[in-house]
Structures are given as structure tokens and as C-alpha cells.
Amino acid sequence: MLNDRKASELVTKSLRRTLTDALTDEESDALEKNLTDSKELEAFAKLSHKIQISAVEIATLAEHGDVTIGPGLSGEARDRLKDSICAVQSGDVPLSDAEQRLDSQEHKNPLKRTTLLPSDSAQPWPQQMVAEQGIPYQVTDDARIGESRFTIIRPLGKGGLGNVWLARDERLKRNVAIKELNAEALQSEKSWQRFRREAEITGLLEHPSIVPLYQYSFDKSTGEQFYAMRFVGKRTLADAIIEHHERIRLGERDDAGLGLHRLLSIFLDICQAIAYAHSRGVIHRDLKPENVALDNFGQVIVLDWGLAKLSEEGELVNHLSRESNIADKALAQTVDGEVIGTPLYMAPEQASGDLDHVDERTDVYGLGGILFSILTGCAPHETSSELVQSSLKEVLKLITENRSPEPSDYAQSVPRELEAICIKSMAFKSYLRYDQVSHLADAVELWMAGQSEKKSRYENLRMEGRELRADLQSSIRDLETNARFMSRLPPIQELITAQADQEIAVWRERLTTIYTGLLTAKSDYQTIAYCKIEAGVCTEVVRVERHSTDHSNIRPVPRSRLRKVKTNQFLDTVMQQKPEEVLTSLVCDADCEPQDNCFGDDDVHLVAAVPVYDQNTEEPYGVVLIDCDIDRVMRRQVSEHATASEIIIACDIHHVMMRSHFGHVVEDSISKTVAEETPHFCQAVEVLQNHLEFIDETNTEIYGARLWLNSNRHGLMYLLRSGRNKAHP
Amino acid sequence: MSNNPSTATDLQATVIPPEQWVDQYGDYLYRYAYSRLRDANASEEVLQETFLAGIRYAHQYAGKGSQRGWLLGILKRKIIDYVRMRAKHAQSRSYEDETDPSLQLFDAQGNWKTAAFRWSPQPDEQIQEVEFRQIVESCLDELPETQRAVFQKSVMDEKDSEEICKELNITPSNLWVRMHRARLGLAKCVETKWLNEKEELGHVE
Numbered sequence: 001m002l003n004d005r006k007a008s009e010l011v012t013k014s015l016r017r018t019l020t021d022a023l024t025d026e027e028s029d030a031l032e033k034n035l036t037d038s039k040e041l042e043a044f045a046k047l048s049h050k051i052q053i054s055a056v057e058i059a060t061l062a063e064h065g066d067v068t069i070g071p072g073l074s075g076e077a078r079d080r081l082k083d084s085i086c087a088v089q090s091g092d093v094p095l096s097d098a099e100q101r102l103d104s105q106e107h108k109n110p111l112k113r114t115t116l117l118p119s120d121s122a123q124p125w126p127q128q129m130v131a132e133q134g135i136p137y138q139v140t141d142d143a144r145i146g147e148s149r150f151t152i153i154r155p156l157g158k159g160g161l162g163n164v165w166l167a168r169d170e171r172l173k174r175n176v177a178i179k180e181l182n183a184e185a186l187q188s189e190k191s192w193q194r195f196r197r198e199a200e201i202t203g204l205l206e207h208p209s210i211v212p213l214y215q216y217s218f219d220k221s222t223g224e225q226f227y228a229m230r231f232v233g234k235r236t237l238a239d240a241i242i243e244h245h246e247r248i249r250l251g252e253r254d255d256a257g258l259g260l261h262r263l264l265s266i267f268l269d270i271c272q273a274i275a276y277a278h279s280r281g282v283i284h285r286d287l288k289p290e291n292v293a294l295d296n297f298g299q300v301i302v303l304d305w306g307l308a309k310l311s312e313e314g315e316l317v318n319h320l321s322r323e324s325n326i327a328d329k330a331l332a333q334t335v336d337g338e339v340i341g342t343p344l345y346m347a348p349e350q351a352s353g354d355l356d357h358v359d360e361r362t363d364v365y366g367l368g369g370i371l372f373s374i375l376t377g378c379a380p381h382e383t384s385s386e387l388v389q390s391s392l393k394e395v396l397k398l399i400t401e402n403r404s405p406e407p408s409d410y411a412q413s414v415p416r417e418l419e420a421i422c423i424k425s426m427a428f429k430s431y432l433r434y435d436q437v438s439h440l441a442d443a444v445e446l447w448m449a450g451q452s453e454k455k456s457r458y459e460n461l462r463m464e465g466r467e468l469r470a471d472l473q474s475s476i477r478d479l480e481t482n483a484r485f486m487s488r489l490p491p492i493q494e495l496i497t498a499q500a501d502q503e504i505a506v507w508r509e510r511l512t513t514i515y516t517g518l519l520t521a522k523s524d525y526q527t528i529a530y531c532k533i534e535a536g537v538c539t540e541v542v543r544v545e546r547h548s549t550d551h552s553n554i555r556p557v558p559r560s561r562l563r564k565v566k567t568n569q570f571l572d573t574v575m576q577q578k579p580e581e582v583l584t585s586l587v588c589d590a591d592c593e594p595q596d597n598c599f600g601d602d603d604v605h606l607v608a609a610v611p612v613y614d615q616n617t618e619e620p621y622g623v624v625l626i627d628c629d630i631d632r633v634m635r636r637q638v639s640e641h642a643t644a645s646e647i648i649i650a651c652d653i654h655h656v657m658m659r660s661h662f663g664h665v666v667e668d669s670i671s672k673t674v675a676e677e678t679p680h681f682c683q684a685v686e687v688l689q690n691h692l693e694f695i696d697e698t699n700t701e702i703y704g705a706r707l708w709l710n711s712n713r714h715g716l717m718y719l720l721r722s723g724r725n726k727a728h729p
Numbered sequence: 730m731s732n733n734p735s736t737a738t739d740l741q742a743t744v745i746p747p748e749q750w751v752d753q754y755g756d757y758l759y760r761y762a763y764s765r766l767r768d769a770n771a772s773e774e775v776l777q778e779t780f781l782a783g784i785r786y787a788h789q790y791a792g793k794g795s796q797r798g799w800l801l802g803i804l805k806r807k808i809i810d811y812v813r814m815r816a817k818h819a820q821s822r823s824y825e826d827e828t829d830p831s832l833q834l835f836d837a838q839g840n841w842k843t844a845a846f847r848w849s850p851q852p853d854e855q856i857q858e859v860e861f862r863q864i865v866e867s868c869l870d871e872l873p874e875t876q877r878a879v880f881q882k883s884v885m886d887e888k889d890s891e892e893i894c895k896e897l898n899i900t901p902s903n904l905w906v907r908m909h910r911a912r913l914g915l916a917k918c919v920e921t922k923w924l925n926e927k928e929e930l931g932h933v934e
């Protein structure tokens with residue numbers, strides 16, 4: 001007795017129709033016996049017999065042209081066949097070429113032969129889908145709805161090969177981006193291959209900055225391949241670069257430094273992604289700002305791996321050959337001499353189609369192109385006059401024959417060190433470029449770190465400038481407080497009412513004692529005086545002064561040496577103040593004129609004055625003046641703040657009142673104008689006319705701070721410059 | 730010649746220019762190709778090759794027999810070439826064993842598993858030939874390529890084993906294994922689809 005498997009084999013054999021395959025007598029007997037005993041065998045035999053009859057019938061009907069057998073030609077297939085015949089008949093395509101093309105497709109392009117795939121792969125191609133389902137082979141947006149888990153929402157963009165759509169994943173309730181070939185690319189077999197390769201390469205590259213692929217599949221309605229990936233928004237690095245340079249153009253300089261820093265951070269992320277791809281044997285070959293998406297949360301995504309080249313030594317090429325349906329390794333490479341990529345960002349070796357020399361350094365060039373774009377706001381070669389109205393061929397010729405462009409040829413204010421990095425990345429000869437992407441990233445990172453240090457130094461400079469201003473403000477407040485206090489002392493009113501000489505002498509002595517004490521305590525105060533103002537004449541009542549050269553010598557001025565001068569504008573203003581209202585101003589020494597009338601070679605003093613009112617009559621009687629030696633204050637200030645390489649203290653009319661170099665006063669600069677002496681501060685001076693601060697975002701070198709005196713009518717400005725070298729100015 | 734105008738007219742009618750081949754013979758040849766290849770894409774391609782070959786060798790068509798029959802002859806040759814190429818490519822893939830229906834139907838001792846086959850139409854059950862044929866066609870579509878090629882050449886084209894082995898570049902034992910698997914797979918597929926259809930009809934009734 002045969003087992004069932006053996007018996008079924010005999011059934012198969014018995015169904016052969018040729019005599020040579022007939023069963024032997026023993027086999028026939030054994031089969032007969034099994035058929036009697038096994039219902040399954042009997043069912044199998046009967047069914048197989050009937051299938052055989054039916055199959056023969058199908059073959060016969062097909063030969064006789066029965067229309068119930070199989071599908072007929074679809075409209076699309078019919079058109080394609082007609083087109084090919086017409087092309088040959090009309091002579092547009094030589095017959096041999098048409099045959100060769102078919103032949104090459106057949107043998108070299110297993111991709112098109114989707115039926116060669118294992119049946120479980122179930123990957124229908126457009127023509128097959130059309131023939132099987134009779135659906136017109138065309139792209140319709142609505143066709144995917146209901147046929148797939150994705151519902152198309154709106155188009156996102158168009159590329160060289162494909163279109164990208166925003167779609168809704170109905171199962172996972174999330175938005176995704178769907179990429180599919182465009183109508184033109186659909187006609188190209190190579191485009192199909194590249195699209196699939198793109199999907200596979202993207203899927204195999206798992207990196208935070210490489211777009212994650214969710215699904216690669218076929219549209220049920222059209223048979224078109226598509227892949228779904230994370231929707232990262234429409235904003236690309238190109239948009240960010242345009243925005244950055246637009247801000248600079250509009251003068252929003254506050255953002256400029258920060259914007260460049262952000263763009264360079266993005267650039268570093270791109271470098272990391274490309275370095276990872278290189279480690280897996282993938283060369284992107286189409287690096288440009290448009291192929292870098294930026295999501296709303298700062299993530300950087302490198303897109304469009306459709307033109308990627310696989311290194312033969314890389315591990316990925318093995319994955320593709322084994323796991324994908326592109327069995328032919330040759331398909332993993334582009335044809336020699338073929339030019340692919342984006343011309344303006346193309347490395348010379350790429351533009352010349354010399355694919356043997358396309359390697360990781362070709363991507364280094366592409367990254368250099370992105371850096372170029374970040375620095376200048378335009379693509380390499382973009383504004384070259386030679387390229388205007390040039391054909392693609394001419395553009396490529398120019399790239400292969402001319403030196404690479406340099407950022408400073410295209411834009412001003414390009415940081416020198418960054419430009420050097422960019423030039424090295426885009427060196428005409430690939431061996432002169434960075435060997436690896438990581439080296440390029442390191443160079444940029446180092447520059448950014450240097451910038452951070454520079455920023456930090458600049459922050460210190462700002463702090464220093466603000467401290468200087470705050471220090472002077474504090475001195476002025478102190479001066480005003482003292483002036484006010486000095487005007488409230490009992491001898492002030494007693495001297496108004498005292499008539500007898502003896503009485504006056506007593507009160508003068510008491511006041512002199514107090515004033516002497518104040519000058520002793522305050523080394524910056526030069527003079528303190530109590531004056532009577534009457535009929536346009538200022539008569540000193542008490543005056544204590546410090547010796548002009550011997551600062552420790554504080555002396556009361558004898559009554560016989562007290563001055564009697566005509567009042568000036570400053571004193572008249574003081575007399576118009578209310579009681580205890582202090583007026584502080586920079587004045588010239590000689591006649592206490594306000595600074596804007598007498599600045600030149602005269603000494604400038606900071607004077608605080610308070611009107612004194614007669615308590616009996618409540619009429620203004622005189623003033624108490626304290627004269628502060630501003631030069632002494634400034635010298636002390638600049639000597640204490642030696643961080644800045646240069647400090648200028650200037651008055652309203654831009655005369656230099658004090659200039660120091662690393663804490664040392666530069667004497668011959670005083671009383672010259674800022675423009676004459678230090679033109680690099682001119683921009684800051686201009687800004688400080690209307691602002692309290694000048695912040696140098698571009699070069700982070702200059703800081704300016706403004707101090708207003710006398711109800712904002714007059715004031716001082718501090719100008720500081722950072723720097724490491726102690727070279728003489 | 731002029732005494733027999735109808736014959737001349739018929740002869741002229743059978744010779745049509747290549748521009749009209751698609752409309753005149755396209756469906757017929759395509760159906761034939763599809764009945765053998767079960768692949769729309771492949772069928773279209775062999776048809777295209779047939780037409781191009783027809784243009785190239787048009788001068789060889791002597792007018793004996795119909796032009797359609799002449800093109801069918803070319804098509805058959807193209808199908809053989811195609812199947813041979815496809816078989817060659819399929820050989821490089823080793824998924825053949827993955828589609829052995831024996832594993833589903835027999836246990837380790839080679840005996841039928843429970844309910845391996847239940848095919849037993851009731852005596853009063855009328856088997857609709859067209860319906861059955863459609864099921865067979867759909868099951869042919871589902872058959873692995875390597876098995877289908879053997880089945881088609883053996884059953885539908887009635888070729889002998891030696892010829893099939895030569896065309897597909899396989900050994901006789903290999904052919905035998907494929908043939909048996911094809912029959913098992915087809916039988917199981919047709920039985921399942923047939924029973925499902927009957928079941929659905931029963932529900933409807």
C-alpha cells in the first residue's frame with residue numbers, strides 16, 4: 001500500500017498525456033487500490049482531471065480568440081503598442097534600437113519584470129495593474145482615497161523626479177508626506193528604479209536627521225509606486241537662508257548674529273547625517289539647501305536620496321542587492337558619463353560626469369555649497385555673469401573648468417575664518433578638500449566655539465561699559481546728595497541773616513570746617529563754595545578748594561581772595577531751580593560756562609549746584625556749588641577697567657575727554673574728536689545720539705553707552721572696544 | 730486571377746499594415762499571451778516584441794495562412810523565449826521550496842492531513858464550465874511561476890517532458906516535482922475557491 005503522497009504523485013503521473021509518461025502496471029494497480037481506500041485521493045484525482053480538462057479548454061479557447069479568456073488589451077497598453085509601431089514605421093526610432101531597447105529591458109532590467117518576484121511580494125506594476133483591473137493608467141488625486149490608508153490632502157512640492165503630497169494616514173490618524181513619481185518620470189524606467197532605490201536607501205538609513213520612511217507601496221488604483229514618510233513641514237533650509245539675508249538687508253542686525261549661529265547649527269546637523277550616510281557607503285550627490293527640511297521644533301531632516309550613489313565597499317549595497325528587487329548590481333550605479341545632481345551645487349568631478357572620482361569628498365563640496373549659500377544668500381555660481389542665460393551644458397563646462405567661487409566675491413561681511421572653511425570644502429581638486437565630512441563639521445564647530453568665546457568676551461565688554469556708566473551715575477548721585485546736604489546746613493541761613501562781622505566770621509568758620517571735611521572725605525571734589533547771587537553778580541561767601549596739583553592740600557579761601565564774578569547761564573539756571581533742586585552739568589573751569597560753549601583746551605568740570613532760599617523772605621539768595629574733578633574720576637575709572645582694549649569717554653560734541661589703551665591713558669588724544677582719533681567708533685557715536693546703548697552684533701567688538709546729564713540736555717558717552725592684543729593703538 | 734476576385738479580396742483582407750495590427754490582432758494575441766504568461770506586463774512586452782519582429786520579417790510572410798496566424802507563430806516563439814529567460818532568472822532565486830503545497834496537505838508520514846481534500850460535487854450539482862474555468866484561471870495566476878510554466882507547457886501546450894526540460898533548463902526529476910506541486914496547488918486552490926463560492930451562494934439563497 002502506498003502512502004498518500006506517493007499515491008498522489010501517481011495521480012499526477014497518470015494525468016500526463018504522453019505515452020512516455022504512462023504508469024507501469026504495478027503503479028496502476030497500486031493506484032487503483034489507493035483510490036478505493038482514500039476519499040481524499042479520489043477527490044484529488046477527480047479534481048485534477050477536471051482542472052486538466054479546463055486548462056486544455058483555456059488553451060484552446062485562447063488560440064481561437066475566445067473573448068471570455070483573460071483580459072483584453074487595456075487602452076493604455078493599446079496606445080503604447082501603437083506608439084511603438086508608429087515610431088518604428090515613421091522612422092523616428094530605428095527598428096533595431098526599439099528591439100535592442102526591449103532586449104536590454106528584458107535582460108538587464110529585472111525591475112520591470114515584477115512577475116519574477118515571489119508571489120507573496122505582491123507588487124503590481126502600473127501596466128500589470130492596468131491590464132488586470134482595466135483601470136486607466138493615469139494619476140488622479142482622488143484615486144487613492146478609499147483604496148489606501150492614505151488620503152491625499154494637498155500638494156507640498158515638486159522635485160525633479162517626483163511630487164510630494166501631504167496626506168492623512170487614516171489608520172494612525174496622522175499626517176504624512178507621500179512622494180510619488182511625476183508624470184514625466186513615470187515614463188522613464190530609470191526614474192522608477194531610482195525612485196525605488198531612493199525609498200530603499202532612505203529606509204535603510206536610520207538617523208535622526210534623515211527622514212524616516214513609514215511605508216513603500218503601490219497605489220492600488222494606478223499601480224504607481226509611492227512612499228510615505230514623516231511629514232516635516234514645507235520649510236527648508238533655503239527658506240531659512242533667504243529669511244536670514246532678508247533680515248540683514250532690512251537692517252535687522254540684532255538678529256544677524258543669532259541667525260548665522262542657527263544656520264550653522266543646522267549645517268552641523270546636516271554634516272552629521274551625511275557623515276552617517278558615508279559610514280554606510282551612501283553618497284548623497286544632491287546636497288543643497290532645498291533638500292534640507294526644517295521642522296517647527298528645530299529638527300533638521302536631509303531629504304531626497306534619489307540620486308545617491310552606493311559605494312561598492314559600503315554595507316548598504318549588499319542590503320540592496322540581497323533584499324531588494326534590484327538584483328542587478330549594475331543598477332545600483334549610475335551610468336558612467338551621466339551627469340546627475342543640481343548644477344549650481346555640483347562638484348567639478350560630478351559636473352564632468354567623472355563618476356569614478358565621485359566619492360565622499362563630492363558631498364564635502366556639496367556641503368561647502370550649502371555653507372556658501374548660508375554665508376552669501378545665494379548658490380555658488382548663481383550670480384556669476386558668465387552663467388546668465390547659459391545653457392546647462394555651458395554651466396557644467398564652467399564648473400568643470402573654472403575655480404570654485406569664493407563667498408567674499410558675492411557678499412560683504414563674511415567672517416574670514418568661515419570663508420576659509422568654505423573655500424577648502426569647495427576646492428576645485430577633491431584632494432584639497434576636507435577628507436571627511438566630520439573634519440568639515442569640526443572646523444565649523446571650532447569656529448562657532450571661538451565665536452562663543454568672542455561673544456563671551458563681548459558680554460564682558462558690555463558689562464564693563466555699563467559698570468563705567470553706573471559708576472559715574474553713582475558718583476553724580478553722591479555729588480548731588482552732598483550738594484543738597486551742604487545747602488541745608490545751619491550756617492547757610494545764619495550767614496544770610498548775620499549782620500555783625502564777628503557773627504559772620506563765626507558762621508563762615510563753621511561752614512568752612514564742614515566744607516573742608518567734605519573735601520577731605522571726597523578726593524574727587526575740587527571745590528565747594530557758597531555764593532550769594534544778586535543783580536547778576538555772583539559773590540563767594542565761603543569757598544574751600546583743593547590745590548590743583550597737590551591734591552592733599554585742602555584750603556579755605558581767605559575772605560580777601562573770594563571771587564565776585566558776573567553770573568553765567570549755568571548759575572542763572574540754578575537760581576531758577578526750586579529749593580534743594582540740584583542742577584548737575586559739565587562746565588568749563590574759567591567761568592563755569594556750560595560745556596557746549598567752551599569745550600576745547602579748557603579743563604572740564606562736573607558741577608552740582610543747589611539754589612539757597614532765604615527762609616525769611618523765601619526768595620532765592622544764592623547757590624551752593626560742588627565742583628568735581630571729572631578728569632580725575634575718568635582716569636580712575638579707565639585704570640580700574642582694563643579688560644577693554646580701548647575706552648573712549650567723549651562729550652556731546654564728540655570731543656574725546658579720555659582715551660585709554662588697556663588701562664593706560666593716551667594723553668595726546670584728549671580734546672580731539674572721536675572721528676579724528678578713533679573712526680572705528682563713529683557708527684557707535686551715531687547710534688548713541690538717540691540711544692542709550694550701541695551693541696555691535698556683527699563683529700562683537702564695539703560697545704557704547706550713553707549717560708545723560710542735566711535733564712538729557714548734555715551727557716557723556718563711553719565707547720569700548722574689545723580685543724586681545726596689546727598693540728599700541 | 731481576375732476570375733476569382735473573392736479569393737483575391739480575402740487574401741488582401743488578411744494582409745493589413747502594421748499600423749492596424751494592434752486594433753486587428755491586439756486583443757487576440759494579448760489574450761493568448763496572457764493565457765500562457767498570466768502576467769499583463771509580460772504579455773504586453775512579448776506582444777510588442779512580436780509586432781516589431783513582424784515588421785522586421787514582414788517580407789518573409791508569404792501569404793500562406795492568415796497574417797494573424799503568422800503573428801501568433803511569432804508570439805509563441807517570443808513566449809518560449811520569455812519563459813526561458815524568466816525560468817533562468819527564477820532559478821537564481823531559491824524560493825521554490827517556499828511554495829510546496831505538500832507541506833499543507835500531507836503529514837510527516839506522507840498521509841493526508843485531516844480534510845486535505847473535500848472535493849465531492851453532489852450528483853445533482855451542476856458544474857458551470859465557464860465558472861469553473863474562471864476559477865482555474867485565477868488559480869493559475871496564483872501558482873508560482875516555476876510550477877505554472879511546467880503545468881502550462883505540459884498540459885496546455887502538450888509538450889513532452891524532454892522538450893519542457895530543455896526549454897526551462899531543468900532536470901526531469903525537477904520537472905516531475907514541479908508538476909506534482911502544481912497539481913496539488915491547483916487542486917487545493919480550485920477546491921477552496923469553488924467551495925467558497927458555493928458557500929456564498931448558499932448564504933444568498
